[in-house]
Amino acid sequence: MFVPGEMFASFGSAIGGLAFICVMFPRWQQYVPPQIRALLDRGVNKLMNLFYPYVLIVFSEFEGDRLARSETYMAIQSYLKEHATSRSRRLKAETVKHSQSPILSMGDNEEVSEMFEEVKVWWASRKRVPRSTSLSLYPMTEDRRYYRLLFHRRHRELITESYIKHVLTEGKAIAHRNRVQKLYTNNPSKGWSYAPFEHPANFETLAMDPNKKREIINDLKKFTEGKEYYAKIGKPWKRGYLLYGPPGTGKSTMIAAMANFLNYDVYDLELTAVKDNTMLKKLLIETSSKSIIMIEDIDCSLDLTGQRKKKKKEDDDDEDDEENANPAKKLVKEEQTSSKVTLSGFLNFIDGIWSACRGEKIIIFTTNHVDKLDPALIRRGRMDKRIEMSYCCFEAFKILAKNYLDIEDHPLFETISPLLGETNMTPADVTENLMPKSDDEDAEACLRNLIEALKAAKKEARKKAKEESRAKAKEGKEKKVSGEKEEAKESGTSAEEVKENGDISGGVAAEEVTEDGVAVPDVEV
Numbered sequence: 001m002f003v004p005g006e007m008f009a010s011f012g013s014a015i016g017g018l019a020f021i022c023v024m025f026p027r028w029q030q031y032v033p034p035q036i037r038a039l040l041d042r043g044v045n046k047l048m049n050l051f052y053p054y055v056l057i058v059f060s061e062f063e064g065d066r067l068a069r070s071e072t073y074m075a076i077q078s079y080l081k082e083h084a085t086s087r088s089r090r091l092k093a094e095t096v097k098h099s100q101s102p103i104l105s106m107g108d109n110e111e112v113s114e115m116f117e118e119v120k121v122w123w124a125s126r127k128r129v130p131r132s133t134s135l136s137l138y139p140m141t142e143d144r145r146y147y148r149l150l151f152h153r154r155h156r157e158l159i160t161e162s163y164i165k166h167v168l169t170e171g172k173a174i175a176h177r178n179r180v181q182k183l184y185t186n187n188p189s190k191g192w193s194y195a196p197f198e199h200p201a202n203f204e205t206l207a208m209d210p211n212k213k214r215e216i217i218n219d220l221k222k223f224t225e226g227k228e229y230y231a232k233i234g235k236p237w238k239r240g241y242l243l244y245g246p247p248g249t250g251k252s253t254m255i256a257a258m259a260n261f262l263n264y265d266v267y268d269l270e271l272t273a274v275k276d277n278t279m280l281k282k283l284l285i286e287t288s289s290k291s292i293i294m295i296e297d298i299d300c301s302l303d304l305t306g307q308r309k310k311k312k313k314e315d316d317d318d319e320d321d322e323e324n325a326n327p328a329k330k331l332v333k334e335e336q337t338s339s340k341v342t343l344s345g346f347l348n349f350i351d352g353i354w355s356a357c358r359g360e361k362i363i364i365f366t367t368n369h370v371d372k373l374d375p376a377l378i379r380r381g382r383m384d385k386r387i388e389m390s391y392c393c394f395e396a397f398k399i400l401a402k403n404y405l406d407i408e409d410h411p412l413f414e415t416i417s418p419l420l421g422e423t424n425m426t427p428a429d430v431t432e433n434l435m436p437k438s439d440d441e442d443a444e445a446c447l448r449n450l451i452e453a454l455k456a457a458k459k460e461a462r463k464k465a466k467e468e469s470r471a472k473a474k475e476g477k478e479k480k481v482s483g484e485k486e487e488a489k490e491s492g493t494s495a496e497e498v499k500e501n502g503d504i505s506g507g508v509a510a511e512e513v514t515e516d517g518v519a520v521p522d523v524e525v
């Protein structure tokens with residue numbers, strides 16, 4: 001096979017020989033003055049251009065002094081792993097943490113070719129071992145790898161404008177597809193640490209109203225495809241969701257389903273483990289793009305619900321006077337406050353830092369009590385979409401029945417449907433009943449268990465409602481009696497008298513109380 005890389009070595013001419021010497025004896029430059037060296041370089045290049053019509057582009061693993069690997073190099077690596085390893089004769093196997101099988105890539109000094117729009121290009125992987133005078137315990141880590149792309153100069157435009165773009169886009173997509181999804185958690189001392197994210201939830205098994213589900217899926221799709229749109233409207237490529245609803249309605253399951261649908265990493269941010277606003281910023285800047293940042297039970301995480309209101313109120317409090325008198329106490333209090341994440345710090349992050357760091361991120365808050373949250377936290381713009389996760393409806397039940405019992409229809413569904421409408425049962429409770437308790441229990445037995453549980457829940461709810469209304473009535477009565485007693489005390493009459501008066505007048509208005517505190521009933525005779 002004719003390969004230009006090899007052709008280079010086969011030049012028997014003086015030019016080839018000179019070029020060969022340059023490559024084989026790179027130290028020759030040390031013995032030649034710089035002016036002559038530059039002249040020689042130019043001459044060699046001119047001659048090479050005449051006889052060697054190929055263009056070479058080098059993509060290094062590390063660019064300049066940067067410690068991080070070049071994104072371009074990694075994208076090419078992924079591209080070549082998928083497209084070239086089948087044609088490569090020498091492969092390199094790398095064991096990747098949390099991956100079950102080793103990942104194969106082109107071995108060092110290996111070459112492969114491919115066709116792009118009927119143009120042939122050659123890729124080669126190369127390794128440069130830098131000469132080092134210092135002793136290193138890990139000499140291998142100093143190897144510098146790079147990819148070489150070779151093509152005929154007639155195709156320069158096609159390769160530089162289309163092919164490289166194609167390789168990078170495809171390479172990034174392949175890398176994203178093949179990566180191990182991660183679940184990050186934060187801890188006070190180490191920042192983020194991660195484990196593989198292996199939650200099996202998906203939108204197919206998520207029980208909820210199908211229309212609502214479709215709407216969420218479309219929203220996510222639109223978000224992932226919206227890079228240009230977000231750039232056009234000048235908005236950071238981020239989206240905020242608020243999931244709210246009673247415990248066991250599937251909020252956490254929904255986040256897992258979203259992460260699996262998008263193939264995003266998940267950052268589970270525990271606000272109570274964040275020391276202060278500065279630490280919060282640091283953690284959030286460290287999150288990568290294509291990720292979901294979730295803050296569960298935001299109402300319980302911190303006093304994010306009303307810190308601003310409370311602070312304002314505190315200014316007028318007597319407590320402050322006490323602190324002013326005791327500076328030590330004040331200092332301790334200030335320290336305690338500054339060692340916490342505050343609502344304003346949090347909001348600043350969402351509006352400011354959040355917008356500045358790398359895009360394609362989703363932030364999700366969950367809460368059981370949406371009404372308790374500070375409106376500033378969940379206003380439009382910060383939280384783009386609110387999703388209510390509610391009690392199990394019949395449509396959601398059908399999905400659970402399919403997941404757990406492998407049935408799409410059953411005569412007992414007719415009994416279950418109205419019961420679900422009359423009771424508030426969470427999907428978590430429904431699934432509990434749909435799971436066979438023993439080997440003898442078949443689908444029908446599970447459905448009967450569910451019917452019993454629904455009936456019991458309905459009975460319980462009725463009993464509770466009755467008790468509540470009785471308690472309310474009792475409370476109202478007690479309030480009325482104590483009000484009458486209070487009034488009697490103030491007016492000096494007996495409670496019975498007040499009651500009688502009250503019954504006649506229907507209550508005494510404040511204006512009708514004389515200066516000496518005696519109530520004058522306004523009775524029309």
Ligand SMILES: Nc1ncnc2c1ncn2[C@@H]1O[C@H](COP(=O)(O)OP(=O)(O)OP(=O)(O)O)[C@@H](O)[C@H]1O
Binds near residue numbers: 206246253254427
């Ligand atoms: N909508 C649902 N679809 C499928 N399974 C569900 C759904 N809701 C709850 N479940 C089941 O119930 C379990 C608990 O649900 P999940 O943890 O998602 O509830 P939650 O709303 O996050 O509750 P909490 O408010 O207590 O955090 C899940 O593991 C899942 O098996």
Ligand SMILES: [Mg+2]
Binds near residue numbers: 253
């Ligand atoms: Mg949850």
